[in-house]
Amino acid sequence: NAGVTxxxxxQVLKTGQSMTLQCAQDMNHNSMYWYRxxxxxxLRLIYYSASEGTTDKGEVPNGYNVSRLNKREFSLRxxxxxxxxTSVYFCASSEVGTGVYEQYFGPGTRLxxx
Amino acid sequence: DAKTTxxxxxxxxxxxxxxxxxxxxxxxxxxxxxxxxxxxxxGPQYIIHGLKNNETNEMASLxxxxxxxxxxxxxxHATLRDTAVYYCIVSGNNNDMRFGAGTRLxxxx
Numbered sequence: 304n305a306g307v308t309x310x311x312x313x314q315v316l317k318t319g320q321s322m323t324l325q326c327a328q329d330m331n332h333n334s335m336y337w338y339r340x341x342x343x344x345x346l347r348l349i350y351y352s353a354s355e356g357t358t359d360k361g362e363v364p365n366g367y368n369v370s371r372l373n374k375r376e377f378s379l380r381x382x383x384x385x386x387x388x389t390s391v392y393f394c395a396s397s398e399v400g401t402g403v404y405e406q407y408f409g410p411g412t413r414l415x416x417x
Numbered sequence: 418d419a420k421t422t423x424x425x426x427x428x429x430x431x432x433x434x435x436x437x438x439x440x441x442x443x444x445x446x447x448x449x450x451x452x453x454x455x456x457x458x459x460g461p462q463y464i465i466h467g468l469k470n471n472e473t474n475e476m477a478s479l480x481x482x483x484x485x486x487x488x489x490x491x492x493x494h495a496t497l498r499d500t501a502v503y504y505c506i507v508s509g510n511n512n513d514m515r516f517g518a519g520t521r522l523x524x525x526x
Binding site for chain 2: 307334336338343344345346347348351353359361362391393395397399403404405406407408409410411
């Protein structure tokens with residue numbers, strides 16, 4: 304099992320450019336998440352998808368869009384990148400049900416916007 | 418804002434127990450306490466969670482006070498590989514995990 308994979312690992316964009324961050328999981332999890340982590344800070348939730356076909360805003364959704372392509376894949380799009388979006392982006396997945404389930408994280412995408 | 422308060426940093430000697438405290442005085446009855454850690458710049462890794470009883474797994478123990486307003490994560494025999502940032506999170510569901518700044522634990526030889 305690869306777990307949660309993210310592409311690309313690194314990216315440099317100019318202000319105003321667009322790009323899509325890809326995330327895939329092979330654990331058959333229903334829920335998927337996108338977080339950002341700024342230097343020296345904790346993670347903040349951007350968007351999540353509780354199940355295939357649904358997406359919801361998290362704590363910091365402005366400037367981002369997401370697509371839950373299928374159960375495995377959840378992408379994050381920056382339509383017009385800004386320097387304030389320079390960050391490390393983590394994708395995560397988890398199971399859902401009546402219990403409590405841990406989130407599994409990918410290795411991250413390091414994005415710099417100049 | 419995160420619902421927890423943690424010390425920004427702690428040191429621990431290799432082989433000794435590391436006790437990481439967390440205050441969560443506003444925790445609600447249906448909210449769990451989760452602990453994750455982040456080694457260097459990797460993605461966070463789940464450690465343990467609990468509601469009101471103490472919990473133990475192969476990685477750590479979680480002690481929650483009777484009033485649930487604070488908890489302690491215990492790494493019984495810390496190794497150099499346990500050097501990481503440790504996050505204490507209080508949440509009622511998987512979709513509202515607020516990671517604060519965490520505690521940077523340094524295990525020293």
